[in-house]
Amino acid sequence: MAGDRKPLGLFRNLNAKIAALPMIATVLVVFIGCTLWTVVYSFTSSRSLPMLNFVGIDQYTRLFKSSRWMVSVENIAIYGCLSLVFSIVVGFILAVFMDQKIRFENTFRTIFLYPFALSFIVTGLVWQWILNPLGIEKVVRDLGFESFNLPLLTDRSLVIYAIVIAGLWQGTGLVMALMLAGLRNIDEEIWKAARVDGIPTWKTYVFVIIPMMRPVFVTTLVLIATGIVKLYDLVVAMTNGGPGISSEVPAKYVYDFMFAWANLGQGLAASTVMLTTVLIILIPWAMLEFGGRKGRAG
């Protein structure tokens, strides 16, 4: 009997499994295969072409001695934390305001969502024009405020916040749209019940609505997180890493060393570190999220 069951399991939903084969192959070859390739070659001294001359952890030692890499890591941490927190908080609050049956809701929704239709390159250029010394700063000075200073793009310690602002401007609209969809899915009855019980509105949001919107929050979180890891074009368009190296990010380090500076090994070492960091954050979370649910369901 047990022998019969096994093939049955394998051939169950055969069509679906065959249909999934191309995707499985893609995952195996492109994602897993290329990831392994990347890790292996990060231990070599490859320059512009991949070569298998292993040099141990040399590339990694150099990576962590490089001040540009350390600045990149610090920047992505600042950008990551701020954009995660602010886009969720601001996005949620905007969605709540939108949900108050206001007039011209469509107009506002369009205005807030519009920046998302722009690419990061355009966003970066626009904000560069706004924030560079000939933008807002000059306008305000021409109005008579001679001493007005807005050194967001030219000050080493502030430039990463300028990038955060541009990133938020671009991405918050999408978060708002997702949250709004989540809010609209909440049954009217819940609100009625809360009102009958005399629970204040903010308490209803925090203790009832937000927990009910958990799937929306997870989706949003994943979207924002992937955006953070691959942050590259915004920086290139806005500051190109400047002033000096003050707004460098890891993805740019990888690109520069792989393509511009012809040091494949160094670039791959950097991307391996990026991958490892993501996995360190992702695996415990995934286990909690998916492993835990199985337990609950069981």
Place this chain on the structure above:
Amino acid sequence: MRYGLIAALSASVAFAGVSLAGAADLEVTHWWTSGGEAAAAKVLAEEFDKLGGDKWVDGAIAGSGSTARPIIVSRILGGNPMGATQLNHGRQAEELVQAGLMTDLTELAEKEGWANFIRPKSLLDSCTFEDKIYCAPVNIHSWEWMWTNPDAFKEAGVEPPKNWEEFVAAAPKLKEKGITPLATGDGWQVNGIFTVLTAALGGKDLYLKVNKDKDGEAARGPEMKKVIQALADARSMADPGYVGRSWNEATNMVMTGKAGGQIMGDWAQGEFSTAGKVAGKDYDCLPGLGDHALLDTGGDAFYFPKNSNPEVTKAQMKLASMLVSKQTQVAFNLAKGSLPVRGDIDMASANACMKKGIEILNNPENIIPSTDQLRAPDTQGQIEGLAAEFFSNPDMSVEDMQERFAEIVESAY
């Protein structure tokens, strides 16, 4: 991200491939996009189309060389080569040649006797790999120039400077008048200033020791310290708006008197002449910053990636031959403000600054190899990062910079 890029590039190339198959349309990629540069590229395109038959398909890539080079290299590596491409001669194409991805021009070069008229000899040497020639040099560009606006100095009540020391001394006066003493952009431009200071203030010996011999001791020495101190001076003379400024915008600041001077290669001259400015009157040039009159002989060369279509290969040969011909050399270099690669042509119509340059080049003692020829791109990248970091951070000390510079020099290959 990497695969995404390659996919996008292959897609864009697919269209180019279709047009290539029909006739010998030669797609030529380059990054000559500023006013003076575009005018020079147009000269080449017109000359080539005049030869008849084949057609120049312009593949200009916006942005500086550091934007364009990766695109060019990944196209060649990805198996979608263009007909011809600009690169700087030196080590940028070294590995592509090694991998056998470039067309061999030796036969043509021997027939036309390139070795007899191309000067200095180092230009052809850097095109040569294992006794075979893989590129056609088209011009000589040197970094070691400073462009100044004499009127800006007169307005501030000081004599226009004749060398770097006078320039530094005049800077406070310029600042009082609200004129930025030194116009520059970020990244490679700062790195350029650093390299030029090494040659102009440190002299030929120091330049060769740190860049060619990778001598860590020289890089830690007092001479080098003087150079880095000068870079610190330069740092205090730039305006905060230098972030994200392109080199031709900086040149424009000098042209309009918003800035006193700019350290930039002689391609800046193309901008002055496009704007109708006269050398020696509207602007001044100081080769070697007026200290050590040394010029490097970097510049542009055309490489011809191997191609499966024999029509294209034929057109490639035709273009290569045209690029070094007398007529093209004169017309092209006058437009670009660069120096010609052959000494046997009449450059009487050249301006005062170009003549200064030609005179310096006539003495081989004054020629230094460019850093593109001496350093691997990886080392260039590390030094550029370091120079940019130092330039942006007034708290970074000269000693700190020098030590890290020496470490990079020692680890260079």
